[in-house]
Amino acid sequence: MALDLASFLGRKNPPLVGLDISTSDVKLVELSRSGEQGFRLERCGSEPLPKGAVVDGNIENIEQVSDAIRKLIKTSGCSVKNAALAMPASAVITKKIILSGNLSEQALEVQVESEANQYIPFAMDEVSLDFCVIGPAANAEEDVEVMLAASRKEKIEDRVAVIESAGLQAKIMDIESYAARSAINRLIEAQSNGGRDQIYALFQIGAKVTYISILLNGEVIYERDQQFGGNQLTQDIIRNYGLSFEEAEAKKKQGDLPDSYEMELLEPFLESASLEVTRAIQFFFTSTPFTRVDQIYLAGGCAVIPGLVDLIAERTKISASVVSPFKGMDLSNNVSEKMLRSDAPSYLVACGLAMRRFG
Numbered sequence: 001m002a003l004d005l006a007s008f009l010g011r012k013n014p015p016l017v018g019l020d021i022s023t024s025d026v027k028l029v030e031l032s033r034s035g036e037q038g039f040r041l042e043r044c045g046s047e048p049l050p051k052g053a054v055v056d057g058n059i060e061n062i063e064q065v066s067d068a069i070r071k072l073i074k075t076s077g078c079s080v081k082n083a084a085l086a087m088p089a090s091a092v093i094t095k096k097i098i099l100s101g102n103l104s105e106q107a108l109e110v111q112v113e114s115e116a117n118q119y120i121p122f123a124m125d126e127v128s129l130d131f132c133v134i135g136p137a138a139n140a141e142e143d144v145e146v147m148l149a150a151s152r153k154e155k156i157e158d159r160v161a162v163i164e165s166a167g168l169q170a171k172i173m174d175i176e177s178y179a180a181r182s183a184i185n186r187l188i189e190a191q192s193n194g195g196r197d198q199i200y201a202l203f204q205i206g207a208k209v210t211y212i213s214i215l216l217n218g219e220v221i222y223e224r225d226q227q228f229g230g231n232q233l234t235q236d237i238i239r240n241y242g243l244s245f246e247e248a249e250a251k252k253k254q255g256d257l258p259d260s261y262e263m264e265l266l267e268p269f270l271e272s273a274s275l276e277v278t279r280a281i282q283f284f285f286t287s288t289p290f291t292r293v294d295q296i297y298l299a300g301g302c303a304v305i306p307g308l309v310d311l312i313a314e315r316t317k318i319s320a321s322v323v324s325p326f327k328g329m330d331l332s333n334n335v336s337e338k339m340l341r342s343d344a345p346s347y348l349v350a351c352g353l354a355m356r357r358f359g
Helices: 062-076 105-116 153-165 176-189 231-241 245-254 261-287 308-316 337-358
Strands: 017-021 025-034 038-048 082-087 092-100 127-136 143-152 169-175 199-205 210-216 219-226 295-299 320-322
Touching: 017 153, 017 176, 017 337, 025 062, 025 337, 038 062, 038 337, 062 153, 082 153, 082 176, 082 337, 092 105, 105 127, 105 143, 127 153, 143 153, 153 169, 169 176, 169 337, 176 199, 176 210, 176 219, 176 295, 176 337, 199 261, 210 261, 219 261, 231 245, 231 261, 261 308, 295 308, 295 337, 308 320
Parallel strands: 017 082, 082 169, 199 295, 295 320
Antiparallel strands: 017 025, 025 038, 092 143, 127 143, 199 210, 210 219
């Protein structure tokens, strides 16, 4: 089955599980409702991927990724068969366009495809295309603002093939940055005054890339990515202690490394990470009209490295905290609170995908 991007930007969905396929692992989140607006975390878990199974967001070994998903489903006890997935932002072209608000849905589709030809550098038969009407255009009441999203069919089909091989059905294909934004906006809205007029900078520090999103009143006002991530520390560990990639990753997470590790490897990595964050914020200031950030949120596997959040707050002079997408949720008996304390920040995308069940 070739999955169209018909659910890229939000349509009604059946019950589903959020699956985040990254360079280093696959993460699963299953949510249910708690009360009218709250959430209950039913299940979450992760399964590591062999090195090279996913490279730069591209699935290079479908069988290895499918095997990991099957193991994850089994160990988590998840029985939901419908899945929400996400594409890396780098694999998706998005564009806001203005169209007449008087068009029928069919006419709107035709107009969107016509407009898409201007922005997509591929033949239209090689692309999956979707759009979402955001609302009335700012300067013309009779027009509407429309978000256009497009990605190469082959990249989508690879993710669908992985899911189907694992015995699931792909029901939603989202964008990783959009899924993360859904999860973080829930936390912002829970703050006093709903976080109104506050500027939040989200840094998702992944294995190879740090994704930066800066938000104001629920909208992204700036985003970019930087080639920096936790693999830099892993490679240092491999070189210094003669370990395999898998051993280095495990020992890094468990803190099972020689006494020299902290001074020789960890502290320089923390300095580099804080410098990357500081530079990104300065670049935001110089390339936009904005001159402040009120709060920094850290997510991703590196967010919980001891000392990182404090060093970033010290270097940037901005309040910084590690984000848990499950904050304020009820927890089922299937969820380990101990695991959440250390791993929750890396589940931001998977949580946002699971929230699509209620979109």
